Amino acid sequence: MSQSILPNSSNSLAPNPALAEMTTGENELANFVQETLALTQRLFIQLQRRPSTLMAGVIQPLMWLILFGALFYKAPQGLFGFDVNYGQFLAPGIIVFTAFSGALNAGLPVMFDREFGFLNRLLVAPLTTRYSIVAASTLYIIALAFIQTGVIVGASALLGAGLPGIGGLIAIATIVFLIVLGVTALSLGLAFALPGHIELIAVIFVTNLPLLFASTALAPLSFMANWLKWVASFNPLTYAIEPIRYLYFNSDWGLNSVVMTAPWGEMNFAVVLTVLVLFDGVVLALIQPLLRRRFA
Amino acid sequence: MAAAVVIEHLKKKYGATEAVKDISFHVEKGEIFGLLGPNGAGKSTTIRCLCTLAKPDEGKIEVCGVSVRDRPKEARKYFGYVAQEVALDKMLTGRELLKLQAALYHLPSALARQRIEQLLNLLGLQDYGDQKTGTYSGGLRRRLDLASGLLHQPQLLVLDEPTVGLDIESRFVMWDFLRQLREAGTTVLITSHYLEEIDALADRLAIIDRGLVLAEGSPSQLKDQVGGDRVTLRIREFTPPQEAQQAKQQLQTLPFVEEVIINEAQGHSLNLVVQRDCNPLTQIEQNLQSIGLPTFSLAQSRPSLDDVYLAATGRTLMDAELAAAGTRDIKKEQKQAMKS
Numbered sequence: 001m002s003q004s005i006l007p008n009s010s011n012s013l014a015p016n017p018a019l020a021e022m023t024t025g026e027n028e029l030a031n032f033v034q035e036t037l038a039l040t041q042r043l044f045i046q047l048q049r050r051p052s053t054l055m056a057g058v059i060q061p062l063m064w065l066i067l068f069g070a071l072f073y074k075a076p077q078g079l080f081g082f083d084v085n086y087g088q089f090l091a092p093g094i095i096v097f098t099a100f101s102g103a104l105n106a107g108l109p110v111m112f113d114r115e116f117g118f119l120n121r122l123l124v125a126p127l128t129t130r131y132s133i134v135a136a137s138t139l140y141i142i143a144l145a146f147i148q149t150g151v152i153v154g155a156s157a158l159l160g161a162g163l164p165g166i167g168g169l170i171a172i173a174t175i176v177f178l179i180v181l182g183v184t185a186l187s188l189g190l191a192f193a194l195p196g197h198i199e200l201i202a203v204i205f206v207t208n209l210p211l212l213f214a215s216t217a218l219a220p221l222s223f224m225a226n227w228l229k230w231v232a233s234f235n236p237l238t239y240a241i242e243p244i245r246y247l248y249f250n251s252d253w254g255l256n257s258v259v260m261t262a263p264w265g266e267m268n269f270a271v272v273l274t275v276l277v278l279f280d281g282v283v284l285a286l287i288q289p290l291l292r293r294r295f296a
Numbered sequence: 297m298a299a300a301v302v303i304e305h306l307k308k309k310y311g312a313t314e315a316v317k318d319i320s321f322h323v324e325k326g327e328i329f330g331l332l333g334p335n336g337a338g339k340s341t342t343i344r345c346l347c348t349l350a351k352p353d354e355g356k357i358e359v360c361g362v363s364v365r366d367r368p369k370e371a372r373k374y375f376g377y378v379a380q381e382v383a384l385d386k387m388l389t390g391r392e393l394l395k396l397q398a399a400l401y402h403l404p405s406a407l408a409r410q411r412i413e414q415l416l417n418l419l420g421l422q423d424y425g426d427q428k429t430g431t432y433s434g435g436l437r438r439r440l441d442l443a444s445g446l447l448h449q450p451q452l453l454v455l456d457e458p459t460v461g462l463d464i465e466s467r468f469v470m471w472d473f474l475r476q477l478r479e480a481g482t483t484v485l486i487t488s489h490y491l492e493e494i495d496a497l498a499d500r501l502a503i504i505d506r507g508l509v510l511a512e513g514s515p516s517q518l519k520d521q522v523g524g525d526r527v528t529l530r531i532r533e534f535t536p537p538q539e540a541q542q543a544k545q546q547l548q549t550l551p552f553v554e555e556v557i558i559n560e561a562q563g564h565s566l567n568l569v570v571q572r573d574c575n576p577l578t579q580i581e582q583n584l585q586s587i588g589l590p591t592f593s594l595a596q597s598r599p600s601l602d603d604v605y606l607a608a609t610g611r612t613l614m615d616a617e618l619a620a621a622g623t624r625d626i627k628k629e630q631k632q633a634m635k636s
Contacts, residue, residue, distance in 0.1 A: 012411070012415070012449075013418070013446070013476055013477050013479075013480035013482060014449070014480040014482065015449050015450060015480075015481055015482050015483075016449035019403075019448055019449050020373040020448070020450075020451075034399050034402055035400055035402070037399070038395070038396050038400065039396070041396070042385065042388065042392075042396055045387065045388060045392060046385070049428075050387060116383050117379060117383035118383040118384070118385060120349055120377075120379060120383065121379075121383060121397070121400075123348070123349055124347050124348060124349060124372060124375075124377045125372060125397070125400035125401055126369055126372035126373045126400075126401060126402070127369075127400060128402075
């Protein structure tokens with residue numbers, strides 16, 4: 001079998017219908033993995049040759065951490081709820097915000113591929129499913145978010161915020177994964193729905209900072225005006241920040257630890273995680289029709 | 297055996313613009329088929345529908361017997377596509393791009409490596425394989441795109457305006473390569489607004505204008521169909537219209553003259569269709585002298601593809617190009633193409 005599909009070297013311009021039959025293979029999953037990995041590899045080659053995005057993505061949160069930490073340096077210890085200084089309070093917020101910003105930009109490379117026509121190269125290929133394009137971007141962004149998170153966790157430890165245990169780090173990784181998955185999907189959906197990169201950048205610009213300020217990244221719910229407290233309690237970022245903050249300041253934690261107090265009551269770890277999973281599910285469902293329209 | 301391409305009554309609108317009104321043609325296996333027409337005639341839209349990049353509004357499209365509309369995923373395996381605007385990832389090397397392409401077509405890695413080396417050699421890219429495509433010249437980019445279209449050894453290669461922007465030498469290399477492909481048994485569908493390209497390459501062609509197929513056949517068939525020899529006459533370098541009219545009326549009385557057309561775009565020169573194998577030039581000149589008109593230039597030729605085009609569309613290809621260039625909004629078209 002494998003012999004017959006090898007092209008005759010003397011006539012490598014000849015068509016080979018057997019190849020089309022063979023790659024029709026029953027093994028759809030293997031094909032999906034092959035195309036997704038190849039597309040992911042492309043993004044990593046780009047990153048390796050053009051590392052400025054990643055460098056900026058690491059430097060920026062460090063600046064946040066240092067500058068914001070210094071801004072509120074003399075705020076009384078314990079003002080922010082736990083018995084900690086502001087720098088310690090801030091670290092979880094910066095972790096989530098950084099992952100969120102990266103994920104929000106995930107659609108940009110796809111938008112540029114659309115505008116430059118590179119996407120056509122992918123769309124005329126017999127991909128098992130065009131969701132491999134989405135999967136590749138998601139894998140790439142999650143990998144970046146983990147690198148950034150690692151750096152911030154390390155830097156926060158050096159700045160005195162402490163370091164959660166192994167279980168805590170795994171929990172942080174899970175939460176970062178959940179928030180990145182949903183936001184990346186949202187951004188990719190926009191990359192297919194909006195007319196061009198100018199519009200996409202506008203949406204990113206308008207979303208990014210307001211979502212930060214309307215979350216508990218910089219200040220606890222108890223500091224906020226009542227209306228903002230409500231808004232922040234619906235913000236997915238809050239659901240990622242609060243459990244990570246809890247992990248940072250409590251060495252013993254479990255699924256029933258109360259990690260967040262919304263205006264309507266207390267929520268434990270399990271509930272907050274469920275909300276994040278639901279957020280991902282809703283976003284993926286929402287973008288389905290968008291992707292299908294493009295991917296018919 | 298199914299034809300390589302069957303397109304029947306294809307229709308496609310972008311907003312209010314009818315890019316393709318009604319296009320039908322067949323491409324047989326093993327031939328080079330040319331779609332000839334000016335920019336904006338609907339060639340690219342037809343190709344986009346064929347290659348599953350745009351959804352047709354109506355009509356039947358098949359590639360190697362597979363319906364593109366019903367089973368797009370399967371159809372994609374049977375053709376390779378070389379786009380008009382070559383889109384390469386400039387951060388990747390040629391080899392890396394081909395490797396990505398091979399994975400998108402699910403080639404096993406050993407076979408992919410072998411095909412990549414073969415094609416780099418065949419297309420004279422072996423020295424450039426490890427350079428980033430951002431450093432490539434136009435000719436190299438086109439060759440790499442050709443290689444990526446052929447990696448999976450498709451039965452059909454579709455090329456949209458493959459020699460636009462290439463220098464003469466690269467164009468000849470491309471023609472030669474496409475002929476080799478045909479000799480090896482690959483069917484080639486090519487669009488072009490260059491008459492000579494289609495004349496030199498195509499076994500058969502379809503002339504497309506304003507979203508319609510106006511003629512289909514082999515170049516020699518189509519030339520025979522348009523009848524006798526062509527005579528181009530200029531009375532003066534720039535002839536006053538009334539003199540051209542006068543000459544027209546006089547020449548129409550000659551028994552061997554079948555048709556006289558005044559070409560306003562060419563300084564009111566006269567295009568005559570005359571019976572084949574007569575010797576008309578002396579008689580025409582004498583006739584003009586008899587009514588007191590001079591002769592600036594006078595030439596006879598067999599019908600060219602341009603004459604076929606003129607007969608089919610009522611304008612020369614160059615005039616159509618000029619007319620289209622004035623009315624097209626390229627930016628808008630790109631946006632629409634992105635949306636669909």
